[in-house]
Amino acid sequence: MRLILLLSLVTIAAFAQTAPGFSTGNMDMTANPCLDFYQYACGTWMANNPIPPDQSRWDTLGKLQDENLAVLRGILEKASANDPKRSAVEQKIGDFYASCTDEATIDKLGSKPLDPELKQITAIKSKDQIADALVRLHLLGVGAFFNFTSEPDAKNSTQMIAGIDQGGLGLPDRDYYLKDDPKSVKLREGYVAHVQKMLALLGESPAQAAADAQAVLRIEKELAKGSLDRVSRRDPNQTYHKISVKELAALSPGIDWTKYFAGLGTPSFTEIDVSFLDFFKTLNAVLTNTSLADLKTYLRWHLLHAEATLLAKAFLDENFHYYGQTLTGAKELEPLWKRCVNATDGDLGFALGQKYVEQAFPPDAKARVLGMVQEIEKMLGQDIQSLDWMTPGTKQQALVKLRAVANKIGYPDQWRDYSSVKIVRGEAVGNDERATEFEVRRQLSKIGQPVDPGEWTMTPPTVNAYYSPLHNNINFPAGILQPPFFDNRMDAAVNYGAIGAVMGHELTHGFDDQGRQFDAQGNLRNWWTPQDAAEFEKRAECFIKEYSAFTPVDGVHLNGKLTLGENTADNGGVRLAFRALMTSLDGKPQPKIDGFTPQQRFFLAYGQDWCQNTRPEASRLRAQIDPHSPGRDRVNGVIGNMPEFREAFACHAGQPMVHAPACRVW
Ligand SMILES: [Zn+2]
Numbered sequence: 156m157r158l159i160l161l162l163s164l165v166t167i168a169a170f171a172q173t174a175p176g177f178s179t180g181n182m183d184m185t186a187n188p189c190l191d192f193y194q195y196a197c198g199t200w201m202a203n204n205p206i207p208p209d210q211s212r213w214d215t216l217g218k219l220q221d222e223n224l225a226v227l228r229g230i231l232e233k234a235s236a237n238d239p240k241r242s243a244v245e246q247k248i249g250d251f252y253a254s255c256t257d258e259a260t261i262d263k264l265g266s267k268p269l270d271p272e273l274k275q276i277t278a279i280k281s282k283d284q285i286a287d288a289l290v291r292l293h294l295l296g297v298g299a300f301f302n303f304t305s306e307p308d309a310k311n312s313t314q315m316i317a318g319i320d321q322g323g324l325g326l327p328d329r330d331y332y333l334k335d336d337p338k339s340v341k342l343r344e345g346y347v348a349h350v351q352k353m354l355a356l357l358g359e360s361p362a363q364a365a366a367d368a369q370a371v372l373r374i375e376k377e378l379a380k381g382s383l384d385r386v387s388r389r390d391p392n393q394t395y396h397k398i399s400v401k402e403l404a405a406l407s408p409g410i411d412w413t414k415y416f417a418g419l420g421t422p423s424f425t426e427i428d429v430s431f432l433d434f435f436k437t438l439n440a441v442l443t444n445t446s447l448a449d450l451k452t453y454l455r456w457h458l459l460h461a462e463a464t465l466l467a468k469a470f471l472d473e474n475f476h477y478y479g480q481t482l483t484g485a486k487e488l489e490p491l492w493k494r495c496v497n498a499t500d501g502d503l504g505f506a507l508g509q510k511y512v513e514q515a516f517p518p519d520a521k522a523r524v525l526g527m528v529q530e531i532e533k534m535l536g537q538d539i540q541s542l543d544w545m546t547p548g549t550k551q552q553a554l555v556k557l558r559a560v561a562n563k564i565g566y567p568d569q570w571r572d573y574s575s576v577k578i579v580r581g582e583a584v585g586n587d588e589r590a591t592e593f594e595v596r597r598q599l600s601k602i603g604q605p606v607d608p609g610e611w612t613m614t615p616p617t618v619n620a621y622y623s624p625l626h627n628n629i630n631f632p633a634g635i636l637q638p639p640f641f642d643n644r645m646d647a648a649v650n651y652g653a654i655g656a657v658m659g660h661e662l663t664h665g666f667d668d669q670g671r672q673f674d675a676q677g678n679l680r681n682w683w684t685p686q687d688a689a690e691f692e693k694r695a696e697c698f699i700k701e702y703s704a705f706t707p708v709d710g711v712h713l714n715g716k717l718t719l720g721e722n723t724a725d726n727g728g729v730r731l732a733f734r735a736l737m738t739s740l741d742g743k744p745q746p747k748i749d750g751f752t753p754q755q756r757f758f759l760a761y762g763q764d765w766c767q768n769t770r771p772e773a774s775r776l777r778a779q780i781d782p783h784s785p786g787r788d789r790v791n792g793v794i795g796n797m798p799e800f801r802e803a804f805a806c807h808a809g810q811p812m813v814h815a816p817a818c819r820v821w
Pocket residue numbers: 157158159660661664721724
């Protein structure tokens with residue numbers, strides 16, 4: 156699954172301006188579009204939109220998210236008034252939000268809500284009891300040691316199977332443990348200091364907390380060494396190993412798997428996809444070679460880490476100090492109401508989303524969006540047919556895959572039923588735990604069941620979109636189908652440039668370096684001739700070189716291999732959307748609007764999708780872990796490859812926005 160964004164976006168009211176929309180007022184008219192188109196499209200926006208203190212990055216998506224959060228806040232404040240006429244859905248979301256915003260109660264409780272789990276960890280007498288503790292922790296979404304859930308079988312994509320993956324790290328990536336440059340060493344030292352402070356807040360003596368923090372780092376460093384790196388994980392063949400449960404037990408006998416699976420109450424199964432086999436050998440070595448006391452410390456830390464944002468202020472502040480300030484450069488914690496709107500969306504998002512859609516996404520919008528998506532799909536069909544580098548047999552297969560793509564727009568047909576989740580006023584942690592447990596169990600119950608093609612993984616208010624290679628579908632939550640991405644008030648050029656490019660982007664993911672390895676049914680199956688695959692890779696190599704040359708922050712280059720899929724999708728997406736616009740205009744002469752031709756407005760709207768300011772800390776973090784390029788490179792990287800852009804702005808060869816060579820796959 157690929158998203159157009161990686162990290163959750165959250166914003167601050169003080170900086171919210173008028174309703175966002177495409178505007179020539181965002182442009183820097185003193186810039187030359189052929190020298191730096193991003194500055195031309197976004198220069199005034201960037202000058203007028205400094206990063207709010209509680210953010211590490213501020214952009215067009217963040218501003219839209221801000222609008223959506225305000226709508227959701229209205230819904231939640233109304234639902235949290237203790238009105239006896241509330242519907243069942245309103246009771247759940249309203250009481251959840253009311254508990255989350257009840258700071259006085261949260262502060263009074265300190266870390267008390269974690270007592271049952273802390274006691275269970277303390278009571279562990281021997282290593283074979285670790286499986287029992289993991290059952291409880293994994294039901295609460297605590298990421299200790301590894302991740303276990305259900306997934307479509309990549310080679311039999313109509314069936315859900317058990318899947319287990321590497322995990323167990325507190326830092327954002329394995330490389331944070333392994334790199335020895337001064338910056339990485341400093342961030343690692345900061346992490347140890349953070350773990351120490353958190354454990355001290357839990358009541359450990361300073362000396363004990365210091366020793367325990369070192370133990371956590373030792374364990375996580377070993378797990379990191381045994382983890383597959385991010386670029387290799389982009390290759391679906393490297394992360395699919397269906398083996399028997401017996402083989403898993405032989406690989407990692409340190410965990411009592413029978414007890415673990417039974418404790419979680421999963422349906423019975425005999426086969427499991429182990430994404431990376433070596434990791435489970437490493438895990439076994441860690442369990443064998445680490446003292447029981449240190450393993451218990453590690454579990455305690457991960458519990459605390461997972462729940463920190465719902466605990467008393469001291470925990471919350473220390474968590475922000477490291478994960479917000481040190482890692483991303485944010486200056487302040489977000490206001491409480493925003494954190495709680497996001498928490499409600501995270502835990503009960505398909506209940507909250509139901510109310511959101513009623514307010515923000517009418518049926519006629521859904522119909523119009525679907526029409527645009529279908530136009531763009533038609534363009535990809537024409538594109539595939541016209542390719543000079545692909546043989547007819549492979550083209551045929553590509554067209555079969557394209558025709559099978561399912562379009563999911565706005566929100567699911569069936570709303571999720573949360574009636575079994577108990578939400579109690581005053582229990583912020585308890586509510587979160589019960590909602591998380593409900594979701595974990597819901598996922599696990601799918602093992603052995605057929606795949607549900609109608610299920611959504613993003614909540615309706617989310618400002619994001621995705622393509623799922625295993626389902627071969629594209630998904631556009633109602634949250635992104637809002638101005639400035641989709642705007643009823645705007646001309647076709649702006650809508651195709653803004654949301655059309657996102658639609659084309661998601662569709663192209665089905666045919667990027669990852670997506671192309673899956674067939675029409677979502678099976679991991681090679682349908683390319685060796686010759687066509689080699690031609691694809693030759694073209695992809697051009698993107699790898701192009702984007703590897705970009706430097707988002709001093710001394711840091713983008714990773715052209717990590718970002719290849721997203722860059723391929725951006726380039727293909729804008730091209731498809733442009734063609735769809737041209738088709739809709741049908742060669743008829745068009746008046747200029749605000750002094751710009753439709754072609755120019757198309758590119759300006761695309762550019763303004765990605766107007767952005769980013770703190771250097773966040774740029775550094777994202778260059779390591781984010782498969783998406785920063786806004787500037789998403790814009791200039793794409794338009795420089797397009798002769799249509801060159802023509803629209805009368806740029807000439809040799810100028811920076813006219814790339815040589817111009818890269819193109821789709
Ligand atoms: Zn994407």
